[in-house]
Amino acid sequence: MWLSDGELKQTFLPYVEQNSHWYSKSIRGASTNLLEALRVNLNKMFRKYCINTPLRMAGFLGNAFEETIWMTTLQEKSHYWYQPWGGRGILQLTHPENYATYWKFLGKTISNDFKSYQTAYGKINHMKGNDVRKEKMKVMQDANYPNLAEYHRIREDISSRKTKFPTDSSGFYWVSRSTSISKYADEPQQLEAVTVGTKSYYRSPSFWKVANVVNYGSYSSSRTQYGTSINGFPERCCGYTNCLMVLTELKFPDGKEKLEIPKGWKQRDIHGNDPK
Incomplete structure (x- = not known):
């Protein structure tokens, strides 16, 4: 599959549910610009890392939309203790270890200086x-490590829409886990409706596992299914629901019925414009 401009915009969720309220998501503005900028590299990444079925794409994009705050940023906007090694890219690489793993995959040699930095960071982690970790990280800031300037530069490349790295790093993350995330995306879909007011979004054990690996790096059955441990899981499900509607032939269970379109939803048109 190769997603055209209109098809990719159609996958972008029109609604998101947060705290029992529904909010419309417009395709205009920053989200359109970012989707347009990433589309070709996103398609190339899907092919390179075999995210090449509707279910795999839906699993990837359902998480990616939430990770990028609805496609408005490629860099985590937070003041968490681990800055400046916060999330970058579509699926948000975080921590020096994950950056270094990706760089080694690209063929880059990791210097002894960076390895020493990584060891010191690991102790703080x-x-x-x-609060303790944030205080300790004050001495680990970039300005105190000019000898690592090259790594700081290529780290920033992962959040630059002008490069392939925001998408490529995310494809690498998808396949580099101990179990490739595609394994979970490929599982049979047991869709369950969650109705909030006049609309429904859908979740499944398969997508729960995908979101687990995106968030934690691995899936653990000890985490309560559909619990609150996954950051923004309902929002991820909204993106997933819309991608299933656009990319697959699946029907959405609603009592005794099987719906073509989830309850209360409207599709974007073939150009990806907002539903009227």
């Missing part, structure tokens, strides 16, 4: 308490 294992400390208890975000």
Whole structure:
């Protein structure tokens, strides 16, 4: 599959549910610009990493829309303790270890200086308490490590829409887990409706596992299914629901009925314009 401009915009969710309220998501503005900028590299990444079925694409995009705050940013906007090693890219690479793993995959040699930095960072990561870790990270900021300037530069490339790295790093993350995320995306869909007011979104055990790996790096059955441990899981499901509607032939269960379109939803038109 190769998604055209209109097809990619159609996958972008028209609605998102947060705290029992529905909010419309417009395709105009920053989201359109980012989708347009990434489309070709996103399609190339899908082919390179075999995210090449409707279910795999839906699993990827359902998470990507939430990770990028509805396609408005390629860099995590937060003040968490681990900055400046916060999330970058479509699926948000985080922490020096994950950046270095990707760079090694690209054939880059990781210097002993960076390895030493990574070891020191790892010790902070294992400390208890975000305030403690944030205090310790003050000495780990870029300005104190001019010898690592090259790594700081290529780290920023992963959040630049002008390069392939926001998409390519995310495809690498998808396949580099101990179990490729595609394994979970390929599982049979047991769709379950979640109705909030006049609309429904859908979740499934398969997508729950996909979101687990995106968030934690691995899936664990010890996490309560559909619990609150996954950041923004309902929002991810809204993106997933819309992608299933656009990319697959699946029907949406609603009591005794099988719906073509989820309850209360409207599709974008063939050009990806907002539903009227």
